[in-house]
Amino acid sequence: MANNFVFKDSLPVAPLKIAALESCSELAGKVNDHIVQFRRNDIEELLRRKEDLHYRGYDVDSYLLDCKCPRFGTGEAKAMINESVRGTDIFVMADVTNYSIPYTVSGYTNHMSPDDHFQDLKRVIGACASTAHRVNVIMPFLYESRQHKRSKRESLDCAMALEELAAMGVENIITFDAHDPRVQNAIPLIGFDNFMPTYQFVKTLFAHDPSIHIGKEHLMVISPDEGAMSRAVYLANNLGVDMGMFYKRRDYSRIVNGRNPIVAHEFLGSSMDGKTVIIVDDMISSGESMLDTCKELKARGAKKAIVCCTFGLFTNGLEKFDEYHQKGYLDYVITTNLNYRAPELFDRPWYLEADMSKYMAAIINSLNHNRSISATLSPTEKIQKLVKRYQDGELK
Incomplete structure (x- = not known):
């Protein structure tokens, strides 16, 4: 370090x-x-x-x-x-x-x-x-x-x-x-x-899945909504791959559980056919929009759907994630240990933890x-070194 x-x-x-x-x-x-x-x-x-x-x-x-x-x-x-x-x-x-x-x-x-x-x-x-x-x-x-x-x-x-x-x-x-x-x-x-936690996400991802190929033909980063764009742009640029974005069409005439319900997810970006797709966001709350995004990705031909979120709150439980994993819509989820996680989460085959x-x-x-903590705030150099080591086979 x-x-x-x-x-x-x-x-x-x-x-x-x-x-x-x-x-x-x-x-x-x-x-x-x-x-x-x-x-x-x-x-x-x-x-x-x-x-x-x-x-x-x-x-x-x-x-x-x-x-x-x-x-x-x-x-x-x-x-x-x-x-x-x-x-x-x-x-x-x-x-x-x-x-x-x-x-x-x-x-x-x-x-x-x-x-x-x-x-x-x-x-x-x-x-x-x-x-x-x-x-x-x-x-x-x-x-x-x-x-x-x-x-x-x-x-x-x-x-x-x-x-x-x-x-x-x-x-x-x-x-x-x-x-x-x-x-x-x-x-x-x-x-x-x-x-x-971008560096820790990449490190955990590479350690768990050595089959991932880094390149525009094999890998893509997705923002599940407009708010996560900066996170997706930073990760995509560091990996040298394309990025895309979903935006949510909401029904602003109704409020359900304190928010306007999502009508549909629309996608902006290039083809993801046969690619491993990384979805980045700050948190998984109920997980509804994240799971819908994963399902959309697989419907558009994505090979793998990997979720990277800083905070795994899972406020509506884990059953829906189990269901989507079993159906093949979701491959795995990476969250950090910065917040409390229910003990049963660690038994899920689709869950990975990035230690912070x-x-x-x-x-x-x-x-x-x-x-100075300026280098810590922007760990670009560390990510680049990690990517090079991974491509050279030193992490496998």
């Missing part, structure tokens, strides 16, 4: 602490292990230079902060930090999509919603912001990111949430594949970094040293 090296000419901004909420404790544990390994690899060089390891903060076994958010019988909660955070560089991690965590309200069991997770995030910030050197927020799925613009008399929830974090003293907000990164315009004086923990660890390690 590009960031797995000694920061020879810089010290950390402050001692590092990762405040992981229960919603993403598993991912935070993996991130912590990578950072510990990064810094242990650095120790030999630092000892040779006779650096003070204690000052650097490289001599610890874990960077995880002892914190929790217990709840009262009414469902109200509070944040508790069980160790000193004075002068530390804190990274608060939260997965607002984790619906698996229950809590009790007057004897009834509720499951935590995105609103509950966001409140807990603010509680942890409130408990440590006054004494910490700096507070950073890592929210892989940006809270309320789908409510990013106003089309009529509607609330702008994402913008309001970002302004709340800025008002609490948060200095940097790190997210992944934001639905529309222009929401950062709400907080122009606060750091906002939006990272993409090392990438996130490198981001945290770089920010803690106040080092």
